[in-house]
Amino acid sequence: MPELPEVENVARKLRPRLVGRTILETHILWPGVVDRPSVIQFREMLRRADIVDVRRRGKFLSFHLDFGHIWFTHLRMTGKYFVQAAAVDAGDDPHARARFLLDDGTWLVFSDTRKFGRFYLVHNAAEVVGNLGPEPLGSAFTAEWLAQQLAGRRGEIKRLLLNQEFLAGLGNIYVSEALWQAGVHPERIAGTLTVAEITRLHTAIRLVLDAGIANGGTSLGDRQYVYPDGGLGRHQERLVVYDRAGDLCPRCGYAIERIVQGQRSTYYCPRCQSLPTNPEGLT
DNA sequence: AAAGCACCCTGTACGC
């Protein structure tokens, strides 16, 4: 399931293969993949377009085109890009949703098992990413900023960190890992974290994302994230709590537990990430 | 501001 580190790796892998290329043909194999504009306009606008840059914002991948438009992709759960020498059809990959012939003869293929991934072709980037929170690896994300933003928040810290309008790029895996790293219980009320906890959390978020990027992202189960060249990430071997209920915490030896928050799984160590005895969660 | 839920979709894991 692509989160910031996976999308960052996709962007890095695609960049040298796409920048400088011209799109010659656009084949939409499943029309639902195009969110905007219409499929017809999308195909028309991409015709002969040059790709001048490949970037990432939060979990969005962006291809910047020479005529000023930006083609965003959100991979959601199972979206994957491949660059290959030959066109694929349903027989090669039943999950191929779109393919693009480039001027060097290679094909950019978008494959997405669960059909959640979307394309957005816009002139104004803010239309797609305007409401996102800051980049957790950017200079705007400081411990001071985090402390300021957490003040007065009544919701649970884990749910807040998953909110892309609060902070862009964290998903279920890296949130659980960061909270473990910081020793903060996922059900803590965000506004009650101490300065020390906020500082640890800020550091943990950056460490976990940096490690995820350096390890090529996380490839897990059927939602396995795969590189454009077919390679796998290696960060799943480094996960401490995510999907590891029953395993022992490497820090204290206690068994990792799974709970559900906002209809989503959360994994944590009940000893390293204890809740205050005060039922209000105040410290 | 926050939470709940339906929805989008399909592969997998489970119970019988």
Next chain:
DNA sequence: TGCGTACAGGGTGCTT
């Protein structure tokens, strides 16, 4: 073995 069902996930949109 095979069937049916629950579940997982990110994000949006609607309701409370």
